[in-house]
Amino acid sequence: MSFAGERAVAGRRLVGGGIALVLAAVGLTGCSPEPPDPTSATEALAAALTSGDFTKAPFAGGAADVTAATAARTSAYEGLAPWQPTVTVVSTEVDEQDEDVATTTLGFTWDVDESDSDWTYETHARLARDDEDVWHVTWAPALLAPDLVAGEVLSVERTRADRANVLGAGGAVIVEPRRVHRVGIDKTKIAAPEQEAAARELGRQLGIDSDSYAAKVLGAGEKAFVEAITIRDGDPGYDLTALVGLPGVIEVPDTLPLAPTRQFARPILGTVGPATAEIIEKSDGAVSPGDLAGLSGLQRQYDAQLRGLPGLTITAAQADGAAPRQLYDVAPTPGTPLTTTLDVRLQEAAESIVATVGPANAIVAIRPSTGEVLAAASGVGGEGMSTATLGQFAPGSTFKVVTALALLRSGLTADSDTTCPTTVSVDGRSFSNFPEYPTDKLGTIPLRTAFANSCNTAFISARDQATQDALIDAAGSLGLDPNASLGFPAFLGDVPADSDGTDHAASMIGQGRVLASPLGMATVAASVAKGSTVVPQIVVPVEGAAAPEADDETSTDDPTETARAAVPLTADEAATLKQLMRGVVTEGGATFLQDVPGDEVAAKTGTAQFGEAGNLQNHVWMIAVQGDLAVAVFVDVGEYGSTTAGPLLEQFLRAAQG
Template structure:
């Protein structure tokens, strides 16, 4: 009898453990996993009711229709007006392959449906919803098209943004794809080693090269006790590793401004070690490195793992944008914007307004300062250095007649292939209207030669096009 009682108690304890485990798992799922499962592009529940709703249109800042839906043979079809041009921004809405881009992130808005609650479901039964909302983007169609033309046949990304408002004028990633022929092209798209589905603007992680030196410069000025004077001989050894300047040419006696203007690697490698990883990391995080960027699309985090066991060589490499530092083009555009905006980093905006079927604005993205990157006086110093970089340094190819441009080039070593070419900058320097980041993946030439001229043309066209 006693053995049977013990056996029963053991079984009851086991059942209780299983029950408690189930409760814990369900609670964990509801708190941490439910939202990601619900918003997964392959979740068929996202398609329930879509057949009865006219999906909302998407238009650019000037009202040009980029995507819309129409009824054919009793069902709604999604029409993308400009083939590949908005494949990474708008994405796609496909029964077989799911959703991506704004079609995924703004699915409920485009269908004009609320969160699935008993009250909302009852309301929808009484007054069925038949038409979705329209999204008005901050994108300028002409600038988007103009920017993409410079990336044809290349791999890379361009992000052009208003540094004061955060509104994005163009965001291009190449290679891209045509959402209108997704079914026909799918096998070729997924087998393409150049990853055309990858939105390089927000998910491409690259060593930023010398563009990162603007952040190292901010850290040096804020640190306050860093000797700005330096004699460059073209190379320097740090913990047994030899850091070299471009073509190993020495710059002679220089200061911080000259080091940034001529992009002196040895200066920033040595000064980076002197500044220390904690200060460099602190400045980097103010510009949203290691942080989630609030945006209308999901952005991969840029990274600078300074809190680990980084040695002097690691910090020296990071100070010149090499080693373990990885940045998205959007994040680099935010760095340029922050300097242009007097040290204030604003939230990047892609969707300007959500408009109801009756033409009423029901939601809008307002300009928001999300971080104090640095003090206005320091931002002004960095801006002036970047202006000199365009006037007499590595960024000369970004110069515009009668417009003062601020810029910084970057050439990032790539262990798997040719060097990446970078440029970040803004114009006009005194009253910035446009900030930009250009990355040419595996370009095999310097940022000054390849990326700066592209940035120049886009900045000029934007200044001439957008009021």
């Protein structure tokens, strides 16, 4: 059917993607298909502006407009990379006087930072319908940004936000801007033929790779300053005056976010420095070349929270910078402080103690009532690794706290008899006690005596009363959760599920494939002190703060078991375990702790052999509780827990008393 006479449409309006028709039909004698509206054309245009692919854009000028639009968009937006806009159709209006003409409003959204606010604006496109009822768009640069004209490009200027401090217990400032000296070769201060020799000499003086640094100097621009090292103000390890006296060497004063000392919880807190190419690439525009960024540790994990949001000024100008127009401006938003539970005084005390020990070592202190980690110090023998929180070592006899819990759950009491022979054989393998085990504590002895004197053979002899599953449950009750997610890189402990025979026997005394970190064993002690399972905490979460970066160092390499239901630790169980640990101080291997000031101390020693037969060495441990303090001390290679780790523990407990 058809209209009688000419098409007579008095008005047509398309709003928000929908059409409202007002028909004033003259001589209407039937119906014909309604001419197409501009919806498909406007949606195609929005999609093209979003993607940059204009091949399907409904341009009136055809291929020529496609080429012009593609080139203009690439040029205009290049300075905003890697950002890209999302473009939607806001509304479309058909001219009330001419149904073949329409105007569409396009909404642009640019996600320019990590806040909930975006840069938004609108542009307008003119459309016309041809004789074949096809809608076409008139191309113009102003489709890309408000009032954009040919040759104009967009650019962004960033203003760095103030990086927030890292705080400790009680709001104490740990990491804050501190003076540093950037030392390097200024190529304008020395003749070109002498630059390589000068770079090598500076490298030699600093103990860095001279070949690499010399190549860096030679490859830099002729007026470049090529930094070799950043030195903390007052660092006694460097003679700044002597360094700047070398040919071509200068120092540039600056500030960097730093802890009180170079060693202060460094493996945990991490470092801050110029953003790497990898960090910049992964940031989706949030970090730019020259920005400071967290390079490791908590500084890296919580970088988004700490760095805040940069100030942004987006302008449109000719390619040569002429006639700039401001399109968007937002002030920088300072970062949000990262609050940790570290107690500055206790951390410094722990750092001073671990600094006296050559092999990898650690001291971890936890407040049992809250789970707050008060100190977590790692010695330099760990070569930069956080031995305190990520170390994975056999815990030796400190694990007997776990084994004792499993035995108590099997029906034993502290006074139940156990058998402590000189040796015990399991499937042909002989287990013995440590060489200086007291002979008067052999034979049939109560569990409390076997625990106090750390009788290996007594615990192994009781292996049938504590299955491997019972050990896993007991470990979980005391906080050794292999799947724990704590908000910071950490490993607590892991007890293998597939152990029997000699492997299960070794598990009973914390050897074989049982693993724990100093943080994990401090958690065990803390759980005993609290009377319920403790979950350690270093980072205090901030509501609404940016989510931390994922970190691959937060769990075991290959947990032996998926998450299983936790078995609660009861107050009575914990009380008995604490009595057993107190016995180690009153009658066992830690009597030297009896005169430590303050509340009475309960402890457990630990020694775990490792290495090849004939060349065995010992991991040595001690854990202790005193009032609302739980401590673990670990040394990678030592004599015994009581003789190597014990004195370090005593120093720390005395320091903790102030």
